[in-house]
Amino acid sequence: MTKNFALLICVAATFATNQANAAGCLKGAAVGAVVGHVAGHHAVAGAVGGCIVGRHLAKKQKEEEREAAQAREQAAKQPPQPVNGAKPNPDAKPAASQWD
Numbered sequence: 001m002t003k004n005f006a007l008l009i010c011v012a013a014t015f016a017t018n019q020a021n022a023a024g025c026l027k028g029a030a031v032g033a034v035v036g037h038v039a040g041h042h043a044v045a046g047a048v049g050g051c052i053v054g055r056h057l058a059k060k061q062k063e064e065e066r067e068a069a070q071a072r073e074q075a076a077k078q079p080p081q082p083v084n085g086a087k088p089n090p091d092a093k094p095a096a097s098q099w100d
Helices: 002-016 019-038 043-077
Strands: none
Touching: 019 043
């Protein structure tokens, strides 16, 4: 009876959470259940702990991806910098080519 109840709770929690949290929870719960079972028949406790850790890691990864996207966007908005670090001279004339 308790296994069926635990399964029902896991399924309900999966549908109650949003997609990103559910993915982290499902992966973490699967790993936690296996570890809990091997560690002494505590699969339900392992699944709950794995779900919590999985959700945290998924949220952290999503935040890092968002920050990386913002950094790429900021870098694309900035003008290109000179290669050697020198400031460009606005009064400089373009170099002569062999066709001038």
